[in-house]
Amino acid sequence: MHPCLLLAIATLPVQDSPALPADSGIVSAILISVDGLRSDAILALPADELPSFTRLRGGTSTLNARCDPDYSITLPNHTSMITGRPVLGPDGHHWIQNDEAPEDATLHKNRGQYVASAFDVVHDRGWHTALLTGKPKFALYDHSYDVEDGAPDTTGPDDGRDKLDDYVYTTKTEEIGDGVLRELGDGSRHCFLFVHFAVTDLTAHVTGWDITPGSKYMKAVQKVDAELGKILAAIDAQPALRGRTAIVLTADHGGGAPFKSHDQHGMWVDYIIPFLVWTGAGPRADLYELNTATRKDPSLANPPTDAAGLPPIRNGEGGNVALQLLGLPAIAGSTLDGKQDLRLH
């Protein structure tokens, strides 16, 4: 699809209902990353063939968010999501590898200093944390925030150094959705879940980032949509979760440049990604229209981190936005939504 068409369609209205109050009462936040999800994939099928993505777009959203300007690959971008830092620069997390890391590797050793995460902020307040992933290399995060490498908890009662209560790796997409339902439970415990769907990326590396309806890639997008549907249905069904659970959905990168990969970080197909914030409240709003004082729609560009002027909305804001929805402070040392000033309603 031509990018101008992409941007035109991205502004079409969808559905939704009453406004989110100032004190939103959100007690569970789910940060979802759909690996290799290009924004135009969401537009490639009729709304009723991607019902869950359509519903999530009915919150506050944009299809013109960006991955990191220097890296359009998996681990550097997911590290940005959980730390609120760009990859490079003085505030960067500096994790540039994309292979499975050795067991003794941590984000902190690599950076030469402790790199705090959204898991720290939530766990140090005694709330529940979990990471569910479809790729084994996410073990890097389990190792970085384990009982030996996580920071001491100096906030309130001591909840320990192991910042991740549950770490789940599975190759079965259905087990990711089921795992989210298990972690959410009946809504009686406050939680932050980081959820990673790999099937989209894994499929497209084999058959290409083909957004033609019926392609293997689009079938994978629909498979993720079905899992999102399970999660949304569980939220709808539980009074303790309904209206009290937020979903922030983005992607680590797009894909298609080259056709079966996504490592050309200067190509729009690789860096234009969605950023959707949903609580079940409305009305539907565009994130750039709500944030003209602090963020700027980058049109088709992906400006460098140190560019003059207002930044675009980036996937690396996901962690801090989730914390903002939970009423918790920003991640120590973070700069992406580090002021938690992204207006959501």
Ligand SMILES: [Zn+2]
């Ligand atoms: Zn990939």
